[in-house]
Amino acid sequence: MSSTQMLKGIIDGCILAIIQEKEIYGYELAEKLEQYGFDSFSEGTIYPLLIRMQKEELVTSTLKKSTAGPKRKYYSLTQKGKNELQQFMVRWDKLQNSVNHVLYK
Amino acid sequence: MSSTQMLKGIIDGCILAIIQEKEIYGYELAEKLEQYGFDSFSEGTIYPLLIRMQKEELVTSTLKKSTAGPKRKYYSLTQKGKNELQQFMVRWDKLQNSVNHVLYK
DNA sequence: GTTAATACCTTGTAATACAAGATAAAGGAC
DNA sequence: GTCCTTTATCTTGTATTACAAGGTATTAAC
Known part of the structure:
Protein backbone atom coordinates (compact mmCIF):
# COMPACT_ATOMS: atom_id res chain seq x y z
CA MET A 1 0.00 0.00 0.00
CA SER A 2 1.45 3.34 -1.01
CA SER A 3 1.55 6.42 1.08
CA THR A 4 -1.16 7.84 -1.09
CA GLN A 5 -3.54 5.06 -0.54
CA MET A 6 -2.89 5.67 3.08
CA LEU A 7 -4.20 9.18 2.83
CA LYS A 8 -7.37 7.73 1.46
CA GLY A 9 -7.21 4.72 3.70
CA ILE A 10 -7.00 6.01 7.22
CA ILE A 11 -10.38 4.59 8.04
CA ASP A 12 -9.26 1.17 6.90
CA GLY A 13 -6.52 1.18 9.50
CA CYS A 14 -8.83 2.41 12.21
CA ILE A 15 -11.32 -0.32 11.44
CA LEU A 16 -8.58 -2.94 11.59
CA ALA A 17 -7.62 -1.59 14.99
CA ILE A 18 -11.17 -1.74 16.30
CA ILE A 19 -11.70 -5.25 15.00
CA GLN A 20 -8.48 -6.37 16.67
CA GLU A 21 -9.84 -5.40 20.07
CA LYS A 22 -12.75 -7.75 19.68
CA GLU A 23 -14.83 -9.18 16.90
CA ILE A 24 -17.50 -6.79 15.86
CA TYR A 25 -20.25 -6.40 13.28
CA GLY A 26 -20.70 -3.58 10.81
CA TYR A 27 -23.56 -1.79 12.48
CA GLU A 28 -21.78 -1.76 15.84
CA LEU A 29 -18.61 -0.59 14.12
CA ALA A 30 -20.40 2.40 12.68
CA GLU A 31 -21.59 3.40 16.13
CA ARG A 52 -13.30 -5.19 0.33
CA MET A 53 -11.18 -6.06 3.33
CA GLN A 54 -12.54 -9.57 3.38
CA LYS A 55 -11.74 -9.92 -0.31
CA GLU A 56 -8.19 -8.87 0.54
CA GLU A 57 -8.18 -11.49 3.26
CA LEU A 58 -7.53 -9.01 6.04
CA VAL A 59 -10.65 -10.11 7.92
CA THR A 60 -12.93 -13.10 8.17
CA SER A 61 -16.56 -13.14 9.17
CA THR A 62 -19.08 -15.40 10.83
CA LEU A 63 -22.81 -14.98 11.09
CA LYS A 64 -24.49 -14.99 14.49
CA LYS A 65 -28.07 -14.54 15.50
CA SER A 66 -29.20 -11.14 16.64
CA THR A 67 -31.71 -10.44 19.38
CA ALA A 68 -33.57 -8.17 17.01
CA GLY A 69 -33.00 -7.94 13.32
CA PRO A 70 -31.18 -10.05 10.76
CA LYS A 71 -28.09 -12.06 11.55
CA ARG A 72 -25.00 -10.13 12.51
CA LYS A 73 -21.84 -10.64 10.54
CA TYR A 74 -19.01 -10.59 13.03
CA TYR A 75 -15.59 -9.73 11.71
CA SER A 76 -12.20 -10.65 13.11
CA LEU A 77 -8.65 -10.12 11.88
CA THR A 78 -6.66 -12.67 9.94
CA GLN A 79 -2.91 -12.87 10.41
CA LYS A 80 -2.60 -10.84 7.24
CA GLY A 81 -4.92 -8.28 8.78
CA LYS A 82 -2.80 -8.10 11.91
CA ASN A 83 0.30 -7.53 9.81
CA GLU A 84 -1.48 -4.88 7.80
CA LEU A 85 -2.50 -3.14 11.02
CA MET B 1 -15.42 20.34 3.44
CA SER B 2 -16.53 17.12 5.10
CA SER B 3 -14.47 14.93 7.32
CA THR B 4 -14.25 12.44 4.51
CA GLN B 5 -12.86 14.86 2.05
CA MET B 6 -10.35 15.63 4.70
CA LEU B 7 -9.16 12.07 4.75
CA LYS B 8 -8.52 12.37 1.09
CA GLY B 9 -7.39 15.96 1.37
CA ILE B 10 -4.58 15.98 3.85
CA ILE B 11 -2.12 16.99 1.20
CA ASP B 12 -4.26 19.98 0.34
CA GLY B 13 -3.88 21.30 3.85
CA CYS B 14 -0.16 20.65 3.90
CA ILE B 15 0.26 22.51 0.66
CA LEU B 16 -1.70 25.46 1.99
CA ALA B 17 0.61 25.51 5.01
CA ILE B 18 3.74 25.45 2.89
CA ILE B 19 2.47 28.19 0.62
CA GLN B 20 1.62 30.34 3.62
CA GLU B 21 5.28 30.32 4.70
CA LYS B 22 6.34 31.87 1.45
CA GLU B 23 5.18 31.93 -2.13
CA ILE B 24 6.38 28.90 -3.95
CA TYR B 25 6.09 27.20 -7.33
CA GLY B 26 4.91 23.69 -8.05
CA TYR B 27 8.22 22.08 -8.76
CA GLU B 28 9.77 23.48 -5.60
CA LEU B 29 6.72 22.38 -3.65
CA ALA B 30 7.19 18.81 -4.80
CA GLU B 31 10.76 18.85 -3.55
CA ARG B 52 -7.99 23.04 -8.40
CA MET B 53 -7.06 25.20 -5.44
CA GLN B 54 -6.79 28.23 -7.64
CA LYS B 55 -10.21 27.49 -9.10
CA GLU B 56 -11.52 27.40 -5.53
CA GLU B 57 -9.84 30.77 -4.94
CA LEU B 58 -7.65 29.47 -2.14
CA VAL B 59 -4.50 30.57 -3.94
CA THR B 60 -3.41 33.03 -6.59
CA SER B 61 -0.46 32.76 -8.90
CA THR B 62 1.99 34.96 -10.75
CA LEU B 63 4.50 33.99 -13.38
CA LYS B 64 8.15 34.83 -12.89
CA LYS B 65 11.18 34.12 -15.02
CA SER B 66 13.31 31.13 -14.17
CA THR B 67 17.06 30.95 -14.46
CA ALA B 68 16.71 27.75 -16.44
CA GLY B 69 13.51 26.40 -17.87
CA PRO B 70 10.05 27.80 -18.42
CA LYS B 71 8.49 30.50 -16.28
CA ARG B 72 7.71 29.54 -12.72
CA LYS B 73 4.19 29.94 -11.46
CA TYR B 74 4.45 31.22 -7.92
CA TYR B 75 1.49 30.57 -5.65
CA SER B 76 0.39 32.47 -2.60
CA LEU B 77 -2.62 32.23 -0.29
CA THR B 78 -5.75 34.29 -0.61
CA GLN B 79 -7.69 35.26 2.49
CA LYS B 80 -10.01 32.39 1.72
CA GLY B 81 -6.97 30.12 1.57
CA LYS B 82 -5.80 31.35 4.97
CA ASN B 83 -9.20 30.65 6.45
CA GLU B 84 -9.25 27.22 4.88
CA LEU B 85 -5.84 26.49 6.37
C1' DG C 1 -50.67 -7.10 11.03
C1' DT C 2 -48.41 -2.83 11.61
C1' DT C 3 -44.73 -0.29 13.38
C1' DA C 4 -40.12 0.42 14.99
C1' DA C 5 -35.62 -0.96 15.65
C1' DT C 6 -31.91 -3.54 14.16
C1' DA C 7 -28.92 -5.07 10.61
C1' DC C 8 -27.16 -5.81 6.01
C1' DC C 9 -26.39 -4.84 1.07
C1' DT C 10 -26.37 -2.49 -3.71
C1' DT C 11 -26.27 1.08 -7.17
C1' DG C 12 -24.61 5.23 -8.95
C1' DT C 13 -21.87 9.46 -8.65
C1' DA C 14 -18.20 12.51 -7.83
C1' DA C 15 -13.70 13.25 -6.33
C1' DT C 16 -8.99 12.40 -6.78
C1' DA C 17 -4.13 10.29 -6.63
C1' DC C 18 -1.14 8.99 -9.94
C1' DA C 19 1.34 7.09 -13.94
C1' DA C 20 2.74 8.32 -18.29
C1' DG C 21 3.75 11.29 -21.48
C1' DA C 22 3.72 15.99 -23.87
C1' DT C 23 5.57 20.65 -23.99
C1' DA C 24 8.66 24.49 -23.22
C1' DA C 25 12.83 27.22 -22.07
C1' DA C 26 17.54 27.94 -20.89
C1' DG C 27 22.51 26.72 -20.68
C1' DG C 28 26.41 24.08 -21.88
C1' DA C 29 29.04 20.72 -24.83
C1' DC C 30 30.71 19.83 -29.15
C1' DG D 1 23.95 25.96 -34.61
C1' DT D 2 22.27 21.74 -32.94
C1' DC D 3 22.01 18.35 -29.33
C1' DC D 4 21.59 17.12 -24.47
C1' DT D 5 20.39 18.00 -19.78
C1' DT D 6 17.98 20.28 -16.32
C1' DT D 7 14.30 22.80 -14.91
C1' DA D 8 9.49 23.50 -15.05
C1' DT D 9 4.57 23.05 -16.31
C1' DC D 10 0.45 20.75 -17.99
C1' DT D 11 -2.78 16.99 -19.85
C1' DT D 12 -4.90 12.53 -20.48
C1' DG D 13 -6.57 8.33 -18.83
C1' DT D 14 -7.30 4.90 -15.14
C1' DA D 15 -8.39 2.97 -10.76
C1' DT D 16 -9.91 3.71 -6.28
C1' DT D 17 -13.16 5.02 -3.08
C1' DA D 18 -16.33 7.83 0.16
C1' DC D 19 -20.91 8.45 0.25
C1' DA D 20 -25.85 9.35 -0.61
C1' DA D 21 -29.88 7.06 -1.46
C1' DG D 22 -32.55 3.44 -1.44
C1' DG D 23 -33.63 -1.52 -0.89
C1' DT D 24 -34.18 -5.95 1.96
C1' DA D 25 -34.64 -8.98 6.02
C1' DT D 26 -35.66 -10.21 10.93
C1' DT D 27 -37.43 -9.69 15.49
C1' DA D 28 -40.18 -7.68 19.27
C1' DA D 29 -43.85 -4.87 20.88
C1' DC D 30 -48.33 -3.24 20.52
Whole structure:
Protein backbone atom coordinates (compact mmCIF):
# COMPACT_ATOMS: atom_id res chain seq x y z
CA MET A 1 0.00 0.00 0.00
CA SER A 2 1.45 3.34 -1.01
CA SER A 3 1.55 6.42 1.08
CA THR A 4 -1.16 7.84 -1.09
CA GLN A 5 -3.54 5.06 -0.54
CA MET A 6 -2.89 5.67 3.08
CA LEU A 7 -4.20 9.18 2.83
CA LYS A 8 -7.37 7.73 1.46
CA GLY A 9 -7.21 4.72 3.70
CA ILE A 10 -7.00 6.01 7.22
CA ILE A 11 -10.38 4.59 8.04
CA ASP A 12 -9.26 1.17 6.90
CA GLY A 13 -6.52 1.18 9.50
CA CYS A 14 -8.83 2.41 12.21
CA ILE A 15 -11.32 -0.32 11.44
CA LEU A 16 -8.58 -2.94 11.59
CA ALA A 17 -7.62 -1.59 14.99
CA ILE A 18 -11.17 -1.74 16.30
CA ILE A 19 -11.70 -5.25 15.00
CA GLN A 20 -8.48 -6.37 16.67
CA GLU A 21 -9.84 -5.40 20.07
CA LYS A 22 -12.75 -7.75 19.68
CA GLU A 23 -14.83 -9.18 16.90
CA ILE A 24 -17.50 -6.79 15.86
CA TYR A 25 -20.25 -6.40 13.28
CA GLY A 26 -20.70 -3.58 10.81
CA TYR A 27 -23.56 -1.79 12.48
CA GLU A 28 -21.78 -1.76 15.84
CA LEU A 29 -18.61 -0.59 14.12
CA ALA A 30 -20.40 2.40 12.68
CA GLU A 31 -21.59 3.40 16.13
CA LYS A 32 -18.14 2.91 17.61
CA LEU A 33 -16.48 5.10 15.00
CA GLU A 34 -18.86 7.85 15.89
CA GLN A 35 -17.99 7.44 19.56
CA TYR A 36 -14.34 7.83 18.71
CA GLY A 37 -15.11 11.18 17.15
CA PHE A 38 -15.25 10.31 13.48
CA ASP A 39 -18.06 12.17 11.79
CA SER A 40 -20.50 10.54 9.54
CA PHE A 41 -19.21 7.22 8.47
CA SER A 42 -22.36 5.94 6.89
CA GLU A 43 -23.14 2.33 6.19
CA GLY A 44 -22.59 3.10 2.55
CA THR A 45 -18.96 3.55 3.45
CA ILE A 46 -18.52 0.81 6.00
CA TYR A 47 -20.15 -2.20 4.41
CA PRO A 48 -18.36 -1.95 1.09
CA LEU A 49 -15.15 -1.42 2.98
CA LEU A 50 -15.62 -4.53 5.09
CA ILE A 51 -16.42 -6.55 2.00
CA ARG A 52 -13.30 -5.19 0.33
CA MET A 53 -11.18 -6.06 3.33
CA GLN A 54 -12.54 -9.57 3.38
CA LYS A 55 -11.74 -9.92 -0.31
CA GLU A 56 -8.19 -8.87 0.54
CA GLU A 57 -8.18 -11.49 3.26
CA LEU A 58 -7.53 -9.01 6.04
CA VAL A 59 -10.65 -10.11 7.92
CA THR A 60 -12.93 -13.10 8.17
CA SER A 61 -16.56 -13.14 9.17
CA THR A 62 -19.08 -15.40 10.83
CA LEU A 63 -22.81 -14.98 11.09
CA LYS A 64 -24.49 -14.99 14.49
CA LYS A 65 -28.07 -14.54 15.50
CA SER A 66 -29.20 -11.14 16.64
CA THR A 67 -31.71 -10.44 19.38
CA ALA A 68 -33.57 -8.17 17.01
CA GLY A 69 -33.00 -7.94 13.32
CA PRO A 70 -31.18 -10.05 10.76
CA LYS A 71 -28.09 -12.06 11.55
CA ARG A 72 -25.00 -10.13 12.51
CA LYS A 73 -21.84 -10.64 10.54
CA TYR A 74 -19.01 -10.59 13.03
CA TYR A 75 -15.59 -9.73 11.71
CA SER A 76 -12.20 -10.65 13.11
CA LEU A 77 -8.65 -10.12 11.88
CA THR A 78 -6.66 -12.67 9.94
CA GLN A 79 -2.91 -12.87 10.41
CA LYS A 80 -2.60 -10.84 7.24
CA GLY A 81 -4.92 -8.28 8.78
CA LYS A 82 -2.80 -8.10 11.91
CA ASN A 83 0.30 -7.53 9.81
CA GLU A 84 -1.48 -4.88 7.80
CA LEU A 85 -2.50 -3.14 11.02
CA GLN A 86 1.10 -3.09 12.22
CA GLN A 87 2.19 -1.60 8.94
CA PHE A 88 -0.62 0.90 9.07
CA MET A 89 0.46 2.07 12.50
CA VAL A 90 3.98 2.69 11.23
CA ARG A 91 2.68 4.62 8.25
CA TRP A 92 0.27 6.60 10.38
CA ASP A 93 3.09 7.58 12.70
CA LYS A 94 5.17 8.72 9.78
CA LEU A 95 2.29 10.65 8.29
CA GLN A 96 1.57 12.33 11.58
CA ASN A 97 5.18 13.42 11.85
CA SER A 98 5.25 14.77 8.34
CA VAL A 99 2.02 16.69 8.63
CA ASN A 100 2.87 18.11 12.03
CA HIS A 101 6.28 19.07 10.74
CA VAL A 102 4.65 21.04 7.96
CA LEU A 103 2.00 22.60 10.15
CA TYR A 104 3.99 23.45 13.26
CA LYS A 105 7.54 23.30 11.93
CA MET B 1 -15.42 20.34 3.44
CA SER B 2 -16.53 17.12 5.10
CA SER B 3 -14.47 14.93 7.32
CA THR B 4 -14.25 12.44 4.51
CA GLN B 5 -12.86 14.86 2.05
CA MET B 6 -10.35 15.63 4.70
CA LEU B 7 -9.16 12.07 4.75
CA LYS B 8 -8.52 12.37 1.09
CA GLY B 9 -7.39 15.96 1.37
CA ILE B 10 -4.58 15.98 3.85
CA ILE B 11 -2.12 16.99 1.20
CA ASP B 12 -4.26 19.98 0.34
CA GLY B 13 -3.88 21.30 3.85
CA CYS B 14 -0.16 20.65 3.90
CA ILE B 15 0.26 22.51 0.66
CA LEU B 16 -1.70 25.46 1.99
CA ALA B 17 0.61 25.51 5.01
CA ILE B 18 3.74 25.45 2.89
CA ILE B 19 2.47 28.19 0.62
CA GLN B 20 1.62 30.34 3.62
CA GLU B 21 5.28 30.32 4.70
CA LYS B 22 6.34 31.87 1.45
CA GLU B 23 5.18 31.93 -2.13
CA ILE B 24 6.38 28.90 -3.95
CA TYR B 25 6.09 27.20 -7.33
CA GLY B 26 4.91 23.69 -8.05
CA TYR B 27 8.22 22.08 -8.76
CA GLU B 28 9.77 23.48 -5.60
CA LEU B 29 6.72 22.38 -3.65
CA ALA B 30 7.19 18.81 -4.80
CA GLU B 31 10.76 18.85 -3.55
CA LYS B 32 9.74 20.38 -0.26
CA LEU B 33 7.08 17.78 0.39
CA GLU B 34 9.68 15.09 -0.08
CA GLN B 35 11.93 16.86 2.41
CA TYR B 36 9.12 16.82 4.91
CA GLY B 37 8.94 13.07 4.59
CA PHE B 38 6.01 12.64 2.24
CA ASP B 39 6.72 9.87 -0.22
CA SER B 40 6.20 10.25 -3.87
CA PHE B 41 4.02 13.20 -4.54
CA SER B 42 4.42 13.30 -8.25
CA GLU B 43 3.73 16.26 -10.45
CA GLY B 44 0.69 14.46 -11.73
CA THR B 45 -0.72 14.96 -8.25
CA ILE B 46 0.55 18.40 -7.46
CA TYR B 47 -0.20 20.41 -10.55
CA PRO B 48 -3.83 19.38 -10.86
CA LEU B 49 -4.20 20.07 -7.16
CA LEU B 50 -2.77 23.57 -7.45
CA ILE B 51 -5.03 24.30 -10.40
CA ARG B 52 -7.99 23.04 -8.40
CA MET B 53 -7.06 25.20 -5.44
CA GLN B 54 -6.79 28.23 -7.64
CA LYS B 55 -10.21 27.49 -9.10
CA GLU B 56 -11.52 27.40 -5.53
CA GLU B 57 -9.84 30.77 -4.94
CA LEU B 58 -7.65 29.47 -2.14
CA VAL B 59 -4.50 30.57 -3.94
CA THR B 60 -3.41 33.03 -6.59
CA SER B 61 -0.46 32.76 -8.90
CA THR B 62 1.99 34.96 -10.75
CA LEU B 63 4.50 33.99 -13.38
CA LYS B 64 8.15 34.83 -12.89
CA LYS B 65 11.18 34.12 -15.02
CA SER B 66 13.31 31.13 -14.17
CA THR B 67 17.06 30.95 -14.46
CA ALA B 68 16.71 27.75 -16.44
CA GLY B 69 13.51 26.40 -17.87
CA PRO B 70 10.05 27.80 -18.42
CA LYS B 71 8.49 30.50 -16.28
CA ARG B 72 7.71 29.54 -12.72
CA LYS B 73 4.19 29.94 -11.46
CA TYR B 74 4.45 31.22 -7.92
CA TYR B 75 1.49 30.57 -5.65
CA SER B 76 0.39 32.47 -2.60
CA LEU B 77 -2.62 32.23 -0.29
CA THR B 78 -5.75 34.29 -0.61
CA GLN B 79 -7.69 35.26 2.49
CA LYS B 80 -10.01 32.39 1.72
CA GLY B 81 -6.97 30.12 1.57
CA LYS B 82 -5.80 31.35 4.97
CA ASN B 83 -9.20 30.65 6.45
CA GLU B 84 -9.25 27.22 4.88
CA LEU B 85 -5.84 26.49 6.37
CA GLN B 86 -7.08 27.45 9.82
CA GLN B 87 -10.04 25.16 9.42
CA PHE B 88 -7.84 22.39 8.13
CA MET B 89 -5.63 22.62 11.20
CA VAL B 90 -8.64 22.21 13.45
CA ARG B 91 -9.87 19.21 11.47
CA TRP B 92 -6.41 17.68 11.41
CA ASP B 93 -6.17 18.00 15.15
CA LYS B 94 -9.51 16.33 15.59
CA LEU B 95 -8.61 13.54 13.18
CA GLN B 96 -5.33 12.96 14.95
CA ASN B 97 -7.12 12.63 18.25
CA SER B 98 -9.69 10.22 16.87
CA VAL B 99 -7.17 7.99 15.14
CA ASN B 100 -4.80 7.94 18.09
CA HIS B 101 -7.71 7.20 20.37
CA VAL B 102 -8.55 4.18 18.26
CA LEU B 103 -4.97 3.02 17.88
CA TYR B 104 -3.62 3.60 21.37
CA LYS B 105 -6.81 3.88 23.41
C1' DG C 1 -50.67 -7.10 11.03
C1' DT C 2 -48.41 -2.83 11.61
C1' DT C 3 -44.73 -0.29 13.38
C1' DA C 4 -40.12 0.42 14.99
C1' DA C 5 -35.62 -0.96 15.65
C1' DT C 6 -31.91 -3.54 14.16
C1' DA C 7 -28.92 -5.07 10.61
C1' DC C 8 -27.16 -5.81 6.01
C1' DC C 9 -26.39 -4.84 1.07
C1' DT C 10 -26.37 -2.49 -3.71
C1' DT C 11 -26.27 1.08 -7.17
C1' DG C 12 -24.61 5.23 -8.95
C1' DT C 13 -21.87 9.46 -8.65
C1' DA C 14 -18.20 12.51 -7.83
C1' DA C 15 -13.70 13.25 -6.33
C1' DT C 16 -8.99 12.40 -6.78
C1' DA C 17 -4.13 10.29 -6.63
C1' DC C 18 -1.14 8.99 -9.94
C1' DA C 19 1.34 7.09 -13.94
C1' DA C 20 2.74 8.32 -18.29
C1' DG C 21 3.75 11.29 -21.48
C1' DA C 22 3.72 15.99 -23.87
C1' DT C 23 5.57 20.65 -23.99
C1' DA C 24 8.66 24.49 -23.22
C1' DA C 25 12.83 27.22 -22.07
C1' DA C 26 17.54 27.94 -20.89
C1' DG C 27 22.51 26.72 -20.68
C1' DG C 28 26.41 24.08 -21.88
C1' DA C 29 29.04 20.72 -24.83
C1' DC C 30 30.71 19.83 -29.15
C1' DG D 1 23.95 25.96 -34.61
C1' DT D 2 22.27 21.74 -32.94
C1' DC D 3 22.01 18.35 -29.33
C1' DC D 4 21.59 17.12 -24.47
C1' DT D 5 20.39 18.00 -19.78
C1' DT D 6 17.98 20.28 -16.32
C1' DT D 7 14.30 22.80 -14.91
C1' DA D 8 9.49 23.50 -15.05
C1' DT D 9 4.57 23.05 -16.31
C1' DC D 10 0.45 20.75 -17.99
C1' DT D 11 -2.78 16.99 -19.85
C1' DT D 12 -4.90 12.53 -20.48
C1' DG D 13 -6.57 8.33 -18.83
C1' DT D 14 -7.30 4.90 -15.14
C1' DA D 15 -8.39 2.97 -10.76
C1' DT D 16 -9.91 3.71 -6.28
C1' DT D 17 -13.16 5.02 -3.08
C1' DA D 18 -16.33 7.83 0.16
C1' DC D 19 -20.91 8.45 0.25
C1' DA D 20 -25.85 9.35 -0.61
C1' DA D 21 -29.88 7.06 -1.46
C1' DG D 22 -32.55 3.44 -1.44
C1' DG D 23 -33.63 -1.52 -0.89
C1' DT D 24 -34.18 -5.95 1.96
C1' DA D 25 -34.64 -8.98 6.02
C1' DT D 26 -35.66 -10.21 10.93
C1' DT D 27 -37.43 -9.69 15.49
C1' DA D 28 -40.18 -7.68 19.27
C1' DA D 29 -43.85 -4.87 20.88
C1' DC D 30 -48.33 -3.24 20.52
